[in-house]
Structures are given as C-alpha cells and as structure tokens.
Amino acid sequence: MDKADEMMRMAQKQRERSMSKEKDAFQKMVAAGYYPSDITLTAQNGRVHAVFSHRKHLLREHLKCTECHPRIFIMNTSREKKKKGFTMANMRKGLYCGHCHNGKRAFSVADLAMCKRCHPKQL
Ligand code: HEC
Numbered sequence: 001m002d003k004a005d006e007m008m009r010m011a012q013k014q015r016e017r018s019m020s021k022e023k024d025a026f027q028k029m030v031a032a033g034y035y036p037s038d039i040t041l042t043a044q045n046g047r048v049h050a051v052f053s054h055r056k057h058l059l060r061e062h063l064k065c066t067e068c069h070p071r072i073f074i075m076n077t078s079r080e081k082k083k084k085g086f087t088m089a090n091m092r093k094g095l096y097c098g099h100c101h102n103g104k105r106a107f108s109v110a111d112l113a114m115c116k117r118c119h120p121k122q123l
C-alpha cells in the first residue's frame with residue numbers, strides 16, 4: 001500500500017471516530033434531559049403538526065446549536081407556540097424554519113412536494 005492510500009485510510013478512520021464521539025455525546029445529552037431528540041410542534045389552530053428533529057439537524061447535517069439558538073428559535077417549545085408569528089406565511093419570508101428551508105440551503109417551505117416532510121401526519 002503506498003503512502004497516499006495509507007493517509008486516506010487514516011483520515012477515514014479519524015472521521016469515523018469523531019462521528020461516533022458526536023453520536024455518543026448527543027445520546028448522553030438527550031438521556032440527561034438537556035434537549036429532546038425529536039419534537040412535534042403543534043400549530044395554533046391545534047390541527048396542524050410539524051416534526052422537527054434535533055437528531056437529523058445535528059448528527060446528519062452537523063449544524064451547531066448557535067445556528068438556531070437563540071437567534072431563530074428561543075429554545076422553549078411552549079414559549080415558541082405562544083408567539084403569534086410562527087406561521088407558514090412568515091416562514092416563506094425567511095423566518096423560523098424558512099431561514100434555511102428556502103430552496104437554497106434546504107428544501108423550501110413553499111414547495112408543494114415537500115409539505116409532507118415536515119407534516120408527515122397530514123396535508
Ligand atoms: C421546513 C418544514 C416545513 C415545511 C416544508 C412546511 N411546513 Fe407547514 N409548518 C411548519 C411549522 C414548524 C409550522 C408551525 C407549527 C407551530 O405553530 O408550532 C407549520 C404550520 C403550518 C400550518 C398552520 C397554519 C400556518 O399557516 O402556519 C399549515 C396549514 C401548514 N403548515 C401547511 C403547510 C403546507 C401546505 C406546506 C407545503 C407547501 C408546508 N406547510 C410546508 C413547518 C413546515
């Protein structure tokens with residue numbers, strides 16, 4: 001095996017190690033009650049439910065807490081619900097989930113084919 005192959009193999013190993021560390025840390029934090037893995041958000045009319053997954057945004061997309069908290073989300077599900085502006089209309093203007101779900105960084109809140117990804121139980 002030549003030197004380049006060896007280095008690639010080491011880099012891959014390193015990456016796997018740091019990913020499993022990240023996963024362990026996530027599971028410990030969830031188990032200790034610091035934050036939930038997945039959340040169901042219920043809209044103000046009480047009929048529409050959206051799912052949000054810390055697991056997918058953190059472990060798969062590798063986002064940092066500070067990319068969402070406290071600027072986009074205040075980190076308190078019950079207070080977020082009371083805020084009147086947490087609506088699709090505002091998300092289409094780039095607020096809340098729409099900050100990233102704009103068709104550029106992530107699939108768009110305005111795309112009819114994507115409603116189900118956030119609202120799996122309805123629409
Ligand atoms: C990126 C995730 C996401 C996508 C994509 C998305 N929604 Fe939503 N939607 C939400 C969230 C979050 C709420 C607010 C939940 C709350 O108030 O707790 C919401 C709320 C709603 C509501 C409640 C009333 C309102 O206007 O806020 C309706 C109706 C709705 N969505 C329809 C849709 C339709 C139709 C689509 C597809 C065109 C869609 N949503 C796509 C996340 C999404």
Ligand code: HEC
Binds near residue numbers: 065073075077
């Ligand atoms: C992609 C955006 C995003 C990232 C990244 C993110 N969160 Fe969240 N978080 C949310 C959303 C959305 C909610 C639900 C709305 C709210 O409570 O603000 C939430 C809720 C919370 C809550 C409140 C849970 C409850 O039941 O009220 C805590 C605590 C929290 N997050 C901690 C963290 C920590 C710690 C990190 C980093 C390890 C993190 N979050 C990363 C979006 C994110």
Ligand code: HEC
Binds near residue numbers: 101118
């Ligand atoms: C800081 C940026 C950011 C914010 C804010 C954000 N997301 Fe995401 N989200 C992403 C990225 C990046 C992806 C992966 C790219 C893609 O799937 O288009 C993703 C993927 C998703 C997925 C697909 C998960 C799967 O099963 O593949 C869902 C559902 C989702 N987000 C819901 C939400 C909801 C609901 C909110 C608001 C409560 C939200 N996101 C806020 C960045 C964000």
